[in-house]
Amino acid sequence: MKAQTQRITILQQQNELQQQLLENKQLQQRITLLFILLMSLAAVMLVQLYRKVRRSNLRLREMNKQLEYQSIRDPLTGLFNRRAMQEKMAKRHQEPQAEHCSLLLLDIDFFKHINDHYGHAAGDAVLVEISKRLSALCQENELVIRWGGEEFLLVLQRPQQTAIDDLCQTLLRKVSELPVEFEGKTIPVTISGGFINLPFAGVPEHQFNWERVLQVADMALYLSKVNGRNQINLVTGLRVPFSEAEPHLQSDLSGAIREQMIHYHTIAG
Numbered sequence: 001m002k003a004q005t006q007r008i009t010i011l012q013q014q015n016e017l018q019q020q021l022l023e024n025k026q027l028q029q030r031i032t033l034l035f036i037l038l039m040s041l042a043a044v045m046l047v048q049l050y051r052k053v054r055r056s057n058l059r060l061r062e063m064n065k066q067l068e069y070q071s072i073r074d075p076l077t078g079l080f081n082r083r084a085m086q087e088k089m090a091k092r093h094q095e096p097q098a099e100h101c102s103l104l105l106l107d108i109d110f111f112k113h114i115n116d117h118y119g120h121a122a123g124d125a126v127l128v129e130i131s132k133r134l135s136a137l138c139q140e141n142e143l144v145i146r147w148g149g150e151e152f153l154l155v156l157q158r159p160q161q162t163a164i165d166d167l168c169q170t171l172l173r174k175v176s177e178l179p180v181e182f183e184g185k186t187i188p189v190t191i192s193g194g195f196i197n198l199p200f201a202g203v204p205e206h207q208f209n210w211e212r213v214l215q216v217a218d219m220a221l222y223l224s225k226v227n228g229r230n231q232i233n234l235v236t237g238l239r240v241p242f243s244e245a246e247p248h249l250q251s252d253l254s255g256a257i258r259e260q261m262i263h264y265h266t267i268a269g
Ligand SMILES: Nc1nc2c(ncn2[C@@H]2O[C@H](COP(=O)(O)OP(=O)(O)OP(=O)(O)O)[C@@H](O)[C@H]2O)c(=O)[nH]1
Pocket: 076, 107, 108, 109, 110, 111, 112, 113, 115, 119, 120, 121, 122, 123, 124, 127, 148, 149, 150, 225
């Protein structure tokens, strides 16, 4: 009887153990399931987060590109601005053998009168139209810059002087032959310019840098203005050693011409 009771107790204990094992297994299964569920949820969230970050990165990159574009463009005409020129020249400075190029500085004649007579909006329309005409005449590797209010700077890549002369002639004609039409108003426009090569007359650029060379183009432009406008004065070389001409090239182009220190010619429209 005692042995039977003992066996029953053992069997009961075995049953309880089995029951416990079963419950443990179920618990383990639940934990595994929960773990898988949690991992899946985390994976989904991670993928979503990754996509979000990627989208925002793309947006940032796009905005950055736009900002970069805007920082080197003039908002009215879409042309390059001064900063673009400074960047181009800084790059040029780093090149071991900088390419020959030319600077053509242009300024619309009597632009103040256009504004006063036809209105500021008409003046803006003239700037936009002239920008288009200038751009149409330039090659892809050349820069058209809005240098100031009604001033443009072309950085040309045409080694032949005849090609430059042809361009100047065409440019004067293309600006003046067709008046700009704006809201029923017909606005006649002419332009004046000053031209020079960079480097100038083989003078190394560390000695005569682009800013100083451009000053000469500015003086040549001034000559075009005082000599009647609708023309371009081109400074194409030196007739005397640079050291001799240098003082004149800083502020007195007329003196350099008078003293026959430079090669120059005029193209009239
Ligand atoms: N409409 C318009 N006018 C501008 C802009 N920027 C500058 N200006 C005007 O351009 C005019 C420039 O005039 P001036 O420098 O006196 O020269 P100008 O009348 O062209 O005379 P010359 O250069 O001697 O032929 C000024 O009246 C400026 O207000 C612009 O973005 N839009």
